[in-house]
Amino acid sequence: MSADDKNLKEVERTYKLIKGSFDTAYQNCETDEQKERLIVLRDAARDAYFKGIAENLSDSHDLVKETIKELGAKNDEIQKALKSLKDISAFLNIVTAGVKLAAAVVTLAAV
Amino acid sequence: MGKRIQLKIISAAILMFALVSLAGCAGVNESMAGKLADKGASAVKTIGESYQATSDDLNQYVETEYLLAGLKPGYSKPSDSMLESIDTIKKELNLRKQMFTGLNDVYVSFGALCAYDAKGEVEKSVGNTVQAGNSLAAHFGSSISDPVGKLFATASGGIAGQFQADRIKDASAKIRSLLQGIIVLLEKQKEEAAIISIRKEISERKLEIGKYFWEKGYASAEGILNEDIQVYGLTPDTAALKKASQDKSISAAIGNVLTWRQKQEEDSQAAAYHAAIQTLRTLINEHAKIEAGEPVNLEAIQGYMATVQQYVDLMTAVKKGK
Numbered sequence: 170m171s172a173d174d175k176n177l178k179e180v181e182r183t184y185k186l187i188k189g190s191f192d193t194a195y196q197n198c199e200t201d202e203q204k205e206r207l208i209v210l211r212d213a214a215r216d217a218y219f220k221g222i223a224e225n226l227s228d229s230h231d232l233v234k235e236t237i238k239e240l241g242a243k244n245d246e247i248q249k250a251l252k253s254l255k256d257i258s259a260f261l262n263i264v265t266a267g268v269k270l271a272a273a274v275v276t277l278a279a280v
Numbered sequence: 281m282g283k284r285i286q287l288k289i290i291s292a293a294i295l296m297f298a299l300v301s302l303a304g305c306a307g308v309n310e311s312m313a314g315k316l317a318d319k320g321a322s323a324v325k326t327i328g329e330s331y332q333a334t335s336d337d338l339n340q341y342v343e344t345e346y347l348l349a350g351l352k353p354g355y356s357k358p359s360d361s362m363l364e365s366i367d368t369i370k371k372e373l374n375l376r377k378q379m380f381t382g383l384n385d386v387y388v389s390f391g392a393l394c395a396y397d398a399k400g401e402v403e404k405s406v407g408n409t410v411q412a413g414n415s416l417a418a419h420f421g422s423s424i425s426d427p428v429g430k431l432f433a434t435a436s437g438g439i440a441g442q443f444q445a446d447r448i449k450d451a452s453a454k455i456r457s458l459l460q461g462i463i464v465l466l467e468k469q470k471e472e473a474a475i476i477s478i479r480k481e482i483s484e485r486k487l488e489i490g491k492y493f494w495e496k497g498y499a500s501a502e503g504i505l506n507e508d509i510q511v512y513g514l515t516p517d518t519a520a521l522k523k524a525s526q527d528k529s530i531s532a533a534i535g536n537v538l539t540w541r542q543k544q545e546e547d548s549q550a551a552a553y554h555a556a557i558q559t560l561r562t563l564i565n566e567h568a569k570i571e572a573g574e575p576v577n578l579e580a581i582q583g584y585m586a587t588v589q590q591y592v593d594l595m596t597a598v599k600k601g602k
Contacts, residue, residue, distance in 0.1 A: 177473045208356060211356075219361070222477060223365040
């Protein structure tokens with residue numbers, strides 16, 4: 170798998186992790202604020218995914234490589250956090266960091 | 281000059297012409313080249329249709345997003361950013377479709393060259409396809425256009441050769457360059473991951489909306505059950521089937537069938553993409569054989585095309601509500 174393919178794979182993974190767990194996470198939200206935050210994060214991950222597809226992530230410079238490494242690690246954290254959604258605030262914090270990195274990868278790759 | 285000498289000169293000239301003609305024809309089997317042209321035409325047409333099918337599906341995807349946003353708590357309408365990206369994806373797919381439509385014209389005119397020496401038609405259609413390919417390359421920036429540009433430059437230009445067989449050989453080499461340029465172009469854009477991913481996303485959404493309507497009792501599973509239980513004279517009870525989604529066992533079972541069908545679709549989408557690229561590679565090999573005077577093998581292309589056609593048929597069937 171090339172560096173460019175890996176960029177897309179990790180951005181896709183962030184989106185699919187959030188999309189796949191959305192209904193359960195939404196039910197676990199205790200406040201409207203948490204629900205709103207989850208929606209915003211899912212939408213941002215969706216936007217990053219479609220932008221990634223559209224741009225085809227044509228670059229693979231060092232900054233992107235570094236960011237993609239961080240995103241991979243963050244995706245692993247999201248995956249672990251999904252096993253127990255008891256602490257929804259902690260979960261939302263991890264997802265926030267993941268979505269920010271996914272958006273950064275797409276933006277950097279498009280430069 | 282005596283009549284006998286004149287006759288000898290004319291006979292020698294005819295013999296010389298025949299020998300030169302035979303030398304020109306040596307190695308190129310016009311009939312096999314014609315068959316390769318037919319197969320190539322239908323193959324690239326199907327590949328173009330597979331890109332079109334994905335583009336059409338994106339429209340349905342957006343509608344599904346609007347439907348889910350209105351039905352499920354927390355689901356949002358497509359954002360402006362998402363719609364803009366989808367427009368770009370559709371433009372990309374359309375550029376590919378145009379390129380393959382051009383390539384279809386190339387093969388049709390290559391067939392005409394093999395049948396009745398239509399040199400001008402090949403030159404024109406190759407020129408059009410190169411133009412479509414260059415538009416696609418330009419769309420993705422200058423970094424990828426150099427190697428592609430060289431291959432397209434080789435493909436462009438007049439068809440050379442004194443005899444029809446020479447011209448077939450030259451046209452075949454030009455088409456081979458064109459195909460190589462197209463493969464480099466598609467690979468440089470890393471489109472494999474993007475195309476397979478978007479096709480998967482579309483089918484996952486179809487499953488989600490399907491399951492939602494089924495579980496809520498707004499959809500009938502009659503089509504599925506008719507297919508699966510109309511065996512050995514058994515007739516489904518239409519009235520009873522209307523309540524099928526209320527039966528927990530049947531509801532779960534139908535859900536499993538939907539998931540299975542989506543997985544089948546997903547597998548066929550990835551297989552179709554790989555088969556399309558493999559078709560182009562095989563066509564390149566078969567053109568090289570034509571030019572070397574070796575027999576061609578069109579069975580492999582037939583196999584790959586069946587896989588791509590399966591995807592196109594599946595998408596068409598889904599649109600017709602099957």
